[in-house]
Amino acid sequence: MKLSTRDMVRISLFASLTVIGGYITVPLPLGLVPLSLQTFFTYLSGVFLGPWLGAASQLIYLLLGCLNLPVFAGGAAGWAVLLGPTGGYLWAFVPASLVIGLMTRGRKQAWWLVLSLLAGTVIIYGLGLLQFTAVTGISWTRALWVGAAIFLPGDIIKIITVVLLTRKIPSFLQ
Amino acid sequence: MKSIPNIFGQYQEGDSFLHRLDPRTKIISLIILSGVVFFLVDITAYIVFTLLMVFVLKLGRVRWRSLWGSLRPLSWLFLLIFLLQLNTPAGLRTGLTVIYRLVLMLTLALVLTTTTPIFSLTMGLRKLLTPLDLFEQLGDKIAFMLTMALRFIPLTAEENQKINEAQRVRGVEPSPKNLPLLVYILLVNVLKKSEELAGAIESRGYRLYPRRTSLITLRFGYRDIVALLVVGVFSVGASL
Numbered sequence: 001m002k003l004s005t006r007d008m009v010r011i012s013l014f015a016s017l018t019v020i021g022g023y024i025t026v027p028l029p030l031g032l033v034p035l036s037l038q039t040f041f042t043y044l045s046g047v048f049l050g051p052w053l054g055a056a057s058q059l060i061y062l063l064l065g066c067l068n069l070p071v072f073a074g075g076a077a078g079w080a081v082l083l084g085p086t087g088g089y090l091w092a093f094v095p096a097s098l099v100i101g102l103m104t105r106g107r108k109q110a111w112w113l114v115l116s117l118l119a120g121t122v123i124i125y126g127l128g129l130l131q132f133t134a135v136t137g138i139s140w141t142r143a144l145w146v147g148a149a150i151f152l153p154g155d156i157i158k159i160i161t162v163v164l165l166t167r168k169i170p171s172f173l174q
Numbered sequence: 175m176k177s178i179p180n181i182f183g184q185y186q187e188g189d190s191f192l193h194r195l196d197p198r199t200k201i202i203s204l205i206i207l208s209g210v211v212f213f214l215v216d217i218t219a220y221i222v223f224t225l226l227m228v229f230v231l232k233l234g235r236v237r238w239r240s241l242w243g244s245l246r247p248l249s250w251l252f253l254l255i256f257l258l259q260l261n262t263p264a265g266l267r268t269g270l271t272v273i274y275r276l277v278l279m280l281t282l283a284l285v286l287t288t289t290t291p292i293f294s295l296t297m298g299l300r301k302l303l304t305p306l307d308l309f310e311q312l313g314d315k316i317a318f319m320l321t322m323a324l325r326f327i328p329l330t331a332e333e334n335q336k337i338n339e340a341q342r343v344r345g346v347e348p349s350p351k352n353l354p355l356l357v358y359i360l361l362v363n364v365l366k367k368s369e370e371l372a373g374a375i376e377s378r379g380y381r382l383y384p385r386r387t388s389l390i391t392l393r394f395g396y397r398d399i400v401a402l403l404v405v406g407v408f409s410v411g412a413s414l
Contacts, residue, residue: 003315005375005376008318008319011323012320012322012323012326013330016323027348027349028350035350060323061323063316064320064324067320086251137259146258157353165354
């Protein structure tokens with residue numbers, strides 16, 4: 001694998017941004033579940049670093065968790081989280097970033113970005129719910145509510161934000 | 175923003191049997207035993223596993239208080255799972271089983287973190303990644319990126335805090351509407367920093383030389399063989 005120093009620094013940067021994102025929460029009106037920025041940086045890693053480096057950054061993020069560092073949302077850490085009910089959402093970051101990267105490579109019209117990010121969201125919730133139902137034995141219909149629907153408003157805001165941002169980052173930093 | 179917990183805080187200084195085990199042994203055992211948790215069939219298997227866990231906790235001189243501390247943050251999740259199970263037939267039982275499995279897994283992870291300092295954990299993981307070195311030193315590269323990401327976390331957190339404070343002074347509160355602005359500044363700032371860092375690394379001629387030596391060397395001794403044997407025999411026994 002050819003990785004330049006710059007690539008490696010950027011991979012680490014997005015891994016750490018994903019960590020920080022889990023700690024940043026923005027309150028939403030109407031008593032909706034506050035949105036966390038964690039998946040936000042997963043989306044951004046795909047759009048911004050491309051499929052391979054983006055997926056690598058999410059992989060490094062997971063490895064940090066494997067070192068039992070409290071990098072997962074709410075200061076949770078380690079193998080227990082990855083294997084537990086909410087672990088699927090985290091594993092899904094890697095394929096999500098990969099797919100978003102593949103779809104948006106060289107094609108960044110706003111509507112297409114929205115579509116690719118939606119695909120990424122579907123991957124995260126799909127794999128997340130898969131593990132959630134498998135580990136807890138809760139039925140799919142019910143899991144869909146507690147494991148996906150309540151987060152959707154936040155995700156829509158995140159997707160809009162990513163689309164707005166992608167056009168603004170100065171080219172010398174891309 | 176909630177404060178980031180001290181990432182080195184979980185380790186407890188000590189000299190127990192578990193402290194002296196090779197981190198690789200501990201990581202592998204953790205993976206195997208976490209898997210076994212899912213194959214425990216009847217109540218006897220659970221009791222045996224629990225006894226083993228109590229033994230391991232004693233062996234590593236892990237304090238009960240730290241066990242409670244690592245379980246508490248997940249109590250809301252336990253409650254949620256429990257409540258969701260309640261109105262299905264046999265829900266009480268499934269709910270309790272699921273929660274107890276989680277408790278066992280968390281306990282296993284806790285044993286690893288309290289008995290292994292972060293540098294030997296990193297070293298252990300690095301050694302387990304050795305096969306990847308066949309692909310142009312990928313193992314070294316991953317270790318390098320992990321260390322760098324570790325250093326980036328406090329930097330990024332600090333940057334984020336600064337921006338938030340500066341924007342709050344201007345009357346910009348964190349809300350969905352202001353999100354693009356806040357993240358934009360964060361992103362541009364940290365990207366600039368990372369460009370500088372990449373330049374600094376290259377201009378100093380840092381390279382990933384093959385076969386770098388390190389301060390700590392891992393030793394795989396008779397203890398590790400004993401431990402792995404026990405884990406192996408136990409796993410086979412428990413899942414049959």
